[in-house]
Amino acid sequence: MKKIIIALFIIGSIPLQAQEVLSLPECIAIGLQRNYSIRIVRNEQIISDNNATPGNAGYLPTLDASGGFSGTVNNNYDRSHEGEKYKTNGVNSESANLGLNLNWTAFDGFNIQAEYDRLLELQRMGELNTRMTIEDFVADLASEYYNLIRQKIRLRNLQSTLALSRERLRIVEERYYIGMMSRLDFQQAKVDFNSDSSSVLNQLEVVHTSRIRLNELMALDNVEENIILKDTVIRPNIFLDEVDLWTSTLATNANLLIAQKNRRLSELDYKKVKSRNYPYVRLNAGYGYTGNWYDTGSYEYQRRLGFNYGVTVGINIFDGFNKRREQRNARIQIENNHLRTQALELSLRADMSNLWMAYQNNLDLWELEKENLIAAQENYSIAIDRYKLGDLAGIELREAQNSLLDAEERQSIAEYATKLCEISLLQLSGQIMTYLSSQPENVSY
Numbered sequence: 001m002k003k004i005i006i007a008l009f010i011i012g013s014i015p016l017q018a019q020e021v022l023s024l025p026e027c028i029a030i031g032l033q034r035n036y037s038i039r040i041v042r043n044e045q046i047i048s049d050n051n052a053t054p055g056n057a058g059y060l061p062t063l064d065a066s067g068g069f070s071g072t073v074n075n076n077y078d079r080s081h082e083g084e085k086y087k088t089n090g091v092n093s094e095s096a097n098l099g100l101n102l103n104w105t106a107f108d109g110f111n112i113q114a115e116y117d118r119l120l121e122l123q124r125m126g127e128l129n130t131r132m133t134i135e136d137f138v139a140d141l142a143s144e145y146y147n148l149i150r151q152k153i154r155l156r157n158l159q160s161t162l163a164l165s166r167e168r169l170r171i172v173e174e175r176y177y178i179g180m181m182s183r184l185d186f187q188q189a190k191v192d193f194n195s196d197s198s199s200v201l202n203q204l205e206v207v208h209t210s211r212i213r214l215n216e217l218m219a220l221d222n223v224e225e226n227i228i229l230k231d232t233v234i235r236p237n238i239f240l241d242e243v244d245l246w247t248s249t250l251a252t253n254a255n256l257l258i259a260q261k262n263r264r265l266s267e268l269d270y271k272k273v274k275s276r277n278y279p280y281v282r283l284n285a286g287y288g289y290t291g292n293w294y295d296t297g298s299y300e301y302q303r304r305l306g307f308n309y310g311v312t313v314g315i316n317i318f319d320g321f322n323k324r325r326e327q328r329n330a331r332i333q334i335e336n337n338h339l340r341t342q343a344l345e346l347s348l349r350a351d352m353s354n355l356w357m358a359y360q361n362n363l364d365l366w367e368l369e370k371e372n373l374i375a376a377q378e379n380y381s382i383a384i385d386r387y388k389l390g391d392l393a394g395i396e397l398r399e400a401q402n403s404l405l406d407a408e409e410r411q412s413i414a415e416y417a418t419k420l421c422e423i424s425l426l427q428l429s430g431q432i433m434t435y436l437s438s439q440p441e442n443v444s445y
Contacts, residue, residue, distance in 0.1 A: 023230040024145050027218055028436045031141050032134065034219035041133040048126030057116035061104030061283075069096045076296070092295045099288025109278025114271040121268065125261045132254035139427045141217045142435050143420060146234055148210040150416040153233070155203045157408040162196040164384075164401055169193045171388065185394050192398055236418040238363060242356050245429040249348055252430030259344050263337035270330035276323050279315035351428060359421035366418055369411035376400075376407035 022030075032038055054060055071094040078086040105112065172189040175181040215223045250256070290304040316323070383400035386392035426432045 020225070021228045021230055024142060025436055026230075027145055027214070028138055028141055030220075031137060031218040032436075035137060035217060036219055038134060038137055041130050045126040045130045048123045052119040052123035054116060057119055058105060058108075058112040059116060061102055064101045064103075065099070066101065067096075067098040069094070071095070088296060090295075092293075094293040095291065097288060097290045099286055099290075101286040101288075102284065104283045105280065106283055107279075107281040109275030109280065111272050111275035114268050114275060118265060118268045118272070121261055121265055125258060125265075128254050128258050128261065132258070135254060135427055135430070135432045137217070138432050138435055139423050141214070142423050142432075144210065144214045144217060145229065145231075146416060146419050146423075148207070148214055149229060149231055149234055150412055151203070151207045151210050152229075153412050154409065155200070155207055157405060157412070158196065158200045158203050161401060161405045162193070162200050164380075165189070165193040165196045168387070168394070168397060168401075172394065180390075188394055188398075234412075234415040234419050236363070236366065236415060237422050240359065240422065240425060242352070245356075245425055245431075246349070246352055248429040248431055249352060250345070253348060253428065254430065256341070256344055256348065259337070259341040263334065263341055266330065266333045266337045270327065270334060273323065273326045273330050276316055276319075279313060282312040283310075284312070285309040348428065352425070355421055355424050355428065359418065359425060362414055362418040362421055366411070366414040369407065369414045373404075373407040373411050376404040380404045 071092065074091045074093070076086070076088045076091050080086075169189045169192075172181055172186050176183065176186040211227065212223055215225055215227065286308045287306070288304075288308070292302045294300055294302075380400045380403070383392055383397050387394070387397045423432070426434065
């Protein structure tokens with residue numbers, strides 16, 4: 001027993017070095033800068049930004065520079081109609097060329113315009129994906145932040161219970177040695193004290209795991225850094241409004257906006273397919289130099305320097321009914337994306353209803369458990385006074401002690417559950433980033 005007391009004392013008195021007091025907005029700000037998932041999705045957004053250019057869509061012409069050199073060495077054997085024969089060995093011919101070529105698709109049935117609009121939509125979708133990843137991260141970090149607070153509250157409750165068990169053990173030990181209590185009472189007090197000591201040791205591990213998880217989300221260089229949270233209690237926001245939350249959900253929910261972008265992309269794909277019904281016009285121009293060197297023939301050297309230009313107009317007349325098939329499929333895809341958007345709205349409405357019900361229910365439970373805790377504290381206070389007077393058995397005191405711990409635990413669970421519902425509702429409605437600037441203004445203290 002003494003070893004357990006010493007161990008708990010040592011654990012509780014270890015000096016924390018390099019500690020930093022952090023609020024929730026500060027934790028979020030650090031995580032947004034350092035978290036690897038956030039940095040990856042931001043890089044992916046930069047790629048989509050880089051792709052959304054007129055040149056990538058095909059608006060701009062292409063200009064190529066090319067050059068080449070070639071040569072031949074031949075043994076020539078010629079015979080004329082008159083029967084004369086000519087034989088020449090090692091005849092060398094060389095050719096060089098250098099030029100610029102300009103190609104531009106002036107019109108292709110609005111395909112280029114549709115492609116550019118598509119790239120812009122993909123750019124906006126990249127922004128939405130980044131936002132959704134950030135919102136998921138903020139929700140995860142906020143949940144873990146408050147989980148660490150809850151686990152620390154539970155640790156304090158267990159340490160308080162351990163202190164009560166230690167006081168009971170002291171009283172029983174003194175009375176046992178003067179013959180006022182039996183050895184059974186003394187052993188039971190020791191068993192209860194050891195049980196509470198074990199609970200404290202296990203809870204220390206839980207607190208450590210939660211702290212490491214929070215450090216991991218913030219991507220700290222030292223994942224075991226001893227951070228101190230600015231908040232020591234959980235204060236749920238009791239002033240959320242369901243109508244405002246649902247209105248905000250329809251306007252700003254990232255998943256819903258992405259679904260709408262997917263529908264817009266399917267419309268642009270249909271536009272691209274329809275562009276094949278129109279003719280295309282392609283322009284080309286060039287400026288080049290060509291030189292030839294001959295060992296035989298009428299000329300020793302020839303040079304060409306000048307412009308070339310042209311225009312191509314064409315239209316697809318028949319492609320095996322593929323255009324009609326692709327257009328039908330594109331229209332079906334538009335309808336499917338419309339149905340997906342409606343299904344998502346329905347799913348969000350169901351989630352909002354369930355979360356709102358859970359939020360209100362947990363608020364009621366929270367108020368109830370606060371009243372129960374007051375009653376449990378008064379009950380224990382009466383029990384310990386009676387126990388000191390010898391008017392109450394140890395097992396009855398233990399029941400009062402467990403009732404107090406249970407009441408504290410239930411209140412903590414209700415607080416944390418309410419906060420989780422609050423976080424989920426804010427995430428669903430696209431308002432989760434309010435945790436970055438400051439805590440919600442209207443909270444219960």
